[in-house]
Structures are given as structure tokens and as C-alpha cells.
Amino acid sequence: MDPTDPLPKALGSLLESFQAGKKTALARAISLxxxxxxxxQGFLHRVLTLGPRARRVGLTGPPxxxxxxxxxxxxxxxxxxxxxxxxxxxxxxSPYSGGALLGDRIRMNDLATDRGIFIRSMATRGSLxxxxxxxxxxxxxxxxxxxxxxxxxxxGVGQTELGITGAVDTVVVVLVPESGDGIQAxxxxxxxxxxxxxxxxxxxxxxxxxxGDLRAALHLRAGNTSRWAVPVLKTVASTAEGVPELLDAVxxxxxxxxxxxxxxxxxxxxxxxxxxxxxxxSLRGILWGGEASDVILEAxxxxxxxGLATPYSVSASILKALFAENAT
Amino acid sequence: MDPTDPLPKALGSLLESFQAGKKTALARAISLxxxxxxxxQGFLHRVLTLGPRARRVGLTGPPxxxxxxxxxxxxxxxxxxxxxxxxxxxxxxSPYSGGALLGDRIRMNDLATDRGIFIRSMATRGSLxxxxxxxxxxxxxxxxxxxxxxxxxxxGVGQTELGITGAVDTVVVVLVPESGDGIQAxxxxxxxxxxxxxxxxxxxxxxxxxxGDLRAALHLRAGNTSRWAVPVLKTVASTAEGVPELLDAVxxxxxxxxxxxxxxxxxxxxxxxxxxxxxxxSLRGILWGGEASDVILEAxxxxxxxGLATPYSVSASILKALFAENAT
Numbered sequence: 294m295d296p297t298d299p300l301p302k303a304l305g306s307l308l309e310s311f312q313a314g315k316k317t318a319l320a321r322a323i324s325l326x327x328x329x330x331x332x333x334q335g336f337l338h339r340v341l342t343l344g345p346r347a348r349r350v351g352l353t354g355p356p357x358x359x360x361x362x363x364x365x366x367x368x369x370x371x372x373x374x375x376x377x378x379x380x381x382x383x384x385x386x387s388p389y390s391g392g393a394l395l396g397d398r399i400r401m402n403d404l405a406t407d408r409g410i411f412i413r414s415m416a417t418r419g420s421l422x423x424x425x426x427x428x429x430x431x432x433x434x435x436x437x438x439x440x441x442x443x444x445x446x447x448x449g450v451g452q453t454e455l456g457i458t459g460a461v462d463t464v465v466v467v468l469v470p471e472s473g474d475g476i477q478a479x480x481x482x483x484x485x486x487x488x489x490x491x492x493x494x495x496x497x498x499x500x501x502x503x504x505g506d507l508r509a510a511l512h513l514r515a516g517n518t519s520r521w522a523v524p525v526l527k528t529v530a531s532t533a534e535g536v537p538e539l540l541d542a543v544x545x546x547x548x549x550x551x552x553x554x555x556x557x558x559x560x561x562x563x564x565x566x567x568x569x570x571x572x573x574x575s576l577r578g579i580l581w582g583g584e585a586s587d588v589i590l591e592a593x594x595x596x597x598x599x600g601l602a603t604p605y606s607v608s609a610s611i612l613k614a615l616f617a618e619n620a621t
Numbered sequence: 622m623d624p625t626d627p628l629p630k631a632l633g634s635l636l637e638s639f640q641a642g643k644k645t646a647l648a649r650a651i652s653l654x655x656x657x658x659x660x661x662q663g664f665l666h667r668v669l670t671l672g673p674r675a676r677r678v679g680l681t682g683p684p685x686x687x688x689x690x691x692x693x694x695x696x697x698x699x700x701x702x703x704x705x706x707x708x709x710x711x712x713x714x715s716p717y718s719g720g721a722l723l724g725d726r727i728r729m730n731d732l733a734t735d736r737g738i739f740i741r742s743m744a745t746r747g748s749l750x751x752x753x754x755x756x757x758x759x760x761x762x763x764x765x766x767x768x769x770x771x772x773x774x775x776x777g778v779g780q781t782e783l784g785i786t787g788a789v790d791t792v793v794v795v796l797v798p799e800s801g802d803g804i805q806a807x808x809x810x811x812x813x814x815x816x817x818x819x820x821x822x823x824x825x826x827x828x829x830x831x832x833g834d835l836r837a838a839l840h841l842r843a844g845n846t847s848r849w850a851v852p853v854l855k856t857v858a859s860t861a862e863g864v865p866e867l868l869d870a871v872x873x874x875x876x877x878x879x880x881x882x883x884x885x886x887x888x889x890x891x892x893x894x895x896x897x898x899x900x901x902x903s904l905r906g907i908l909w910g911g912e913a914s915d916v917i918l919e920a921x922x923x924x925x926x927x928g929l930a931t932p933y934s935v936s937a938s939i940l941k942a943l944f945a946e947n948a949t
Contacts, residue, residue: 296933338933344926557926564925564932568918569909572936576904576943581897590896597892598672598885604892605624605666608900613949615904620948621941 296338304332308339311438316411319438323413326430334571337430340437345560347379347436350543351445351461354483358467359493362530364444369533370540371442372409379440380412383428383447411440426570429460458486459566462559463546465489465539468507470499484514487523488546491539495527521549585614624666632660636667639766644739647766651741654758662899665758668765673888675707675764678871679773679789682811686795687821690858692772697861698868699770700737707768708740711756711775739768754898757788786814787894790887791874793817793867796835798827812842815851816874819867823855849877913942 300308307325310318322340325333350367352360364380371378413435415428435443447457457464466487490511492504507525524542528535550556580586593607628636635653638646650668653661678695680688692708699706741763743756763771775785785792794815818839820832835853852870856863878884908914921935 295937296931297937334933338931341931341933342928344928561922561926564922565918567932568921568925568935568939571932572908572939573905575936575940576908577901579940580900580904590893593896594889594892597896598889600670600672603624603666603669604895604899605662605669607896608903609623609625611896611900612903612907616944616947617949619944621944 296335298335300335300339301332304336308336311340314439316408319411319435322434322438323431326434327415327427329427334575337433341433343437345433345436345563346439347441347443348463348543348547349432349436349443349445349461350463350465351447351457352465352467353447353457353486354467355469356448358469359530360446360448360467363467363491363493363528363536363539364446366528366530366533366536367444367540368410370536371444372407375409376441377439378410379432379435379438379443380410381428381432381435381443381445382412382414383445411435411438426567426574429567429570432460459563462550462556463488463543465491465543467491467493468503469494470497470503484510488521489539489542490523490525491528491535492525493528493530495535496529500527520553521546579619580611580615583615583618585618586611589614624663626663628663628667629660632664636664639668642767644736647739647763650762650766651759654762655743655755657755662903665761669761671765673761673764674767675769675771676871676875677760677764677771677773677789677791679775679785679792680795681775681785681792681814682795683797684776686797687858688774688776688795691795691819691821691856691864691867692774694856694858694861694864695772695868696738698864699772700735703737704770705768706738707760707763707766707771708738709756709760709763709771709773710740710742711773739763739766754895754902757895757898760788787891790878790884791816791871793819793871795819795821796831797822798825798831812838816849817867817870818851818853819856819863820853821856821858823863824857828855848881849874907947908939908943911943911946913946914939917942 304325307318307321311322322336325336352364354360361382364382368378368380413431415431432443432445443461445457445461464486466483466489468490470492490507492500492507494500495504504525504527511523511525526535526539526542528539530536547556550559589607589611593602593610596602597604597607632653635646635649639650650664653664680692682688689710692710696706696708741759743759760771760773771789773785773789792814794811794817796818798820818835820828820835822828823832832853832855839851839853854863854867854870856867858864875884878887917935917939921930921938924930925932925935
């Protein structure tokens, strides 16, 4: 449980390779985190002390907006500036089928041979919408590895995009010139999380209307006391039109965060969420990992079905046993 | 923490009115649960010992399928059979705006003056998609009150419909004659949770195609070892066409569950999930409710920003304090 305990031997050598900047070590460390293998928290504890250094950009919005193409275009541009780039695509996964939707990933393939870019696709796994704790930890890991620019794609279906604020500095919301998008953006809470709006596929009809709708809605937005005026940009990812301007806006937003002191506030907020998630996950592990809770649960279910107990009395017994077992 | 502790005085008289069958007491008890006010778990512990008795039917599917109208039509029919009916509509709520989308609720208004029906609309509140633990507890409460038929509507956006299996006996998935619906149903995992499929608005073009697609997909479904053959029905909620047949299918499914012994298995599974949820919620309350965890967290965030700690070492300190405080 204690992350300062000595690492298992295999992880010690993985840590060395990771700190020496070997890409294969990064890939292996990511698997370690994703599978939550023994020692993964100790590993993270050792690499995260430097704190976040990367510029973290999140792209979200409804499916079909061309987010992957936009990320590919941004990645090309960052590579041209000799930045090392990490790309994380979080796929929505059916909790039943277990398979990720890989279609959009294919377009990334021509970037994949570039040694200055690291691409990882992951499932949301268990977290119904939103970024799972382990996904955020993988992003931290890529940051700690030294990748200077992290581009993170989450598919926004309903409210699933909201978790992205817990992992990035700058949230880019990507819409397309389809009717209703502006209104949907407001409904889904996208208005509240967007640092930058992009109307992608802006060569298609209706782009100007969505552009205008968004600008009007942003102007009317109540309670916006930030000094950052959320820009609305037009892009055509397939031709990279407007993409340099988007990257400029992202960097301006980062400068604003830095100078206003908001970056430290956001990073502190993110750390607080992370501590809570890490603590609750460990605690769930302790709670349900022991044999005692299993025995009490099964016996309790019998009693519930016989009308002798309720979930509340069974739960009280489980907690009593937990604290008795772990008394220090 | 112990649900067998004496109830606060005010809850004692609420319990009496509830058990005497007073509707106002049900409404007040629901607020008690939704607000998680002190003693709510003790209250639930006292009313739930009889176990589930109501016929619980869940309606889910993509927005715009006419689920509310279908529930209204089903409720009319149940009332004509002199069943007491409870309706629960779970609204997706932006975690930011806090307001529920009430549009669909309006159609319920003419039912609301009937004393044999109890309608409650609630938000998902905090649980990103899916039925929050408190929503399930409200359903339990309506069951314990003695309403014989519970109709529960959840809006299926992406994966949010999945939680409904944790609250009902029979899941009705409602689709409409729009292209792609059949395929989307498979993607979203609806295939796995449907006990009955309904093609609503079946007077519109394309109904036959969706109907056929669903039947074919159900036929091809791998690994279906259940003896229940999922029926596909057509309805027009606005004219109540096909609604009696739907209610018949629902009752047939309930009979199947009863006779096959699956009802007891499902109820036991639901109870297990409830115990886990109740336990984890209580534990989170204990974990973050104390002053110690706040102090450790704030000091820890300072240390994280100074590079002296990580979320993992701070989390370990919080857990150490938790177990020291609650040692028995």
C-alpha cells in the first residue's frame, strides 16, 4: 500500500530505462499502469515528483467532428517545431463487448513511424463516460517521460467529455457545421469547459451560422469572470487550413494560464482530484480484496432474501469488519 | 453509521405515516433519501425488510423515442386494471447547470391528478450517466410503499442506460423507425440488456426495416442461453396502438422470471450491487467527512506542488489516518 516501499525488482530496471528515455520503457510502463499491476503506484510515485511539465491539450466534442484528423494535423505542426508529441485517444467502449472502436485511429498510422511521436489508444474501461483514473495516470506518465506536447482526444457523447478537464490545461471543443450543434454544445455543458471552440470542416455549408451562434452564446454567457476570452476558430483538418492559428491560440491560452496564476490553480485542482481518486481506488481494493467482506456479503444476501437484513445492515457489518481488520 | 440505531424523532413519525400509506409521507421520504439527510439509511433499513414486491419495468433507449408517452399509455392501462402505479423519470442533468430537462414531463400532467399514480422526476446528479444509488433507493422506497407497478424511464445516451438493469425486473428498449437505430442498439450494448424491444412510432416509414433488423440481430446473437425469446413489438404511443400487447409481454416476462427462478437470481444480484454501493458511499463519507483528511489533503497538495510528494504518498497518509481514527 505504501508507495515508498521498495519496488519489485523488475520495476526497478523498468524505472531505469524509463528515466533513460527509452520509448519501449514508456510503453511497458503504460501497460503496467493500465493493468494496475503490483507496484504501479510505487512506480508512479517515483516518476511524478517533478510535477507536470508538458503542454496538455484536450480535444473533445460530438463524434464525427474530425477530432482525430485535427490531432494529426496539430501533431505534424508540433513535430515541424521539433516538439516531442504524445497522443492519447480515449475510446468509448461498450462495457459488454470490451472492444474499442478503432476506425479513427487508422489515420494516425503515417505519424506512427516518426520517432518523435508516441501514440496510445485506450479504452474508458469501467468508468461510464469520462476519463478513467488510469487514463489520467497514463497521461501523467507521458508527461513525466518528457514529451513536451500532449494531445488528448476524448469522444464527447452526452457528458463523457467532462472528465477531460481533470487531465489537461487547455480544452478545445470541436464542432462541425451541422444544425443544432451550437445548442447541443450548451446543453452538454461544453460551453463551461471550452477554452477554445473550433468549427471544423469549415468548408461545408452552415459553418458561418454555427460560428455566429457560438460567438453570440459566448458573449451572452452569464457569470464569466475570467479574463480569457474564449476564441472561436474555423479549421479544415484535411487540408490543415486554420490549424496553425489553432496551435497559436492554444499557446496563447497556456501563456494566459501561466501569467494569471491560473495554471497553478488548475494543477492544484487536478492534483486534489487525483489524490481523491487514488485514495478511493486503494480503499475499494482494501474493502473488497479481503475474504471477510466476501463472506459477510454472501451471508448478508441470504439474510436479505429471507427478510432478516437489508443492504444497510449488511453494509454496516462489512464496514465494522474492515476497520477491525485494518486497525493499527 | 449503524442503521439499527434509533431513528431521529421526526423520522419516527414519518415512518408511521409512511407505513399507514400516506402519499405525503412517501413524497417526504423521497426527499429524505434524495438529500441523504441524517437517518435516511436507518429509515430505508426499516421499510425494506419485506423485500421487493412491485413489478418493476424499465424503459430506455435513445432520446426522442417517445418513452414518456409510452409510459403514460402504460400507466393509463395499469390504472384501468386498478393497479397502483409509480413512475420514475431519470433526467440527464448537466453537472454544471443543475437543471433537469423537463420538456417530456409535461405530457404526464393529466395523469398527475389521479390519486392512484405517483410520479417522480429526478436528476442523475453526480453519477455521470446511469442510475445514481439514491435513484435506486427511491425506487425501492416506492416499492416498499406498496405501489404494485413501477415504470422507470432512463434516457439512453451512449452508455447511460446500462444502470437501469440494477433497478428493474424487465428492461424494455424503445427504438424508432430511424435508419441506423438497429445498429446503434448493438453498439450501445442495448442488445444485451433488452428483455423486450419496442419499435415505437411504428406508423412512420422505416418501421418494418428496423423491426426486421432487430429480429435478425436477435436471432444471430451469440451466447444467448436464456429460455426467454426477446420479443420485438410495434407501438404507436400517441394512439396507444400496441400498448396492451406490450403490457402483456411485460407480464409474460415477469412470469418467466418467476417460474425459471431467474427473478430471485436477479434480485440477489441487485441486492449485491446495492450493498456495494451503500458500503462505498458510507466509506467515502467516513473518509472525507473527517477534519484529518482535509488537513492532510491540503498540506499534501502544497507538498505535491513543491515536488516533495505525489498523489500516491499523500493518499497513503490519508488512509493511514483513516484506519487510525476508526480503529475499534
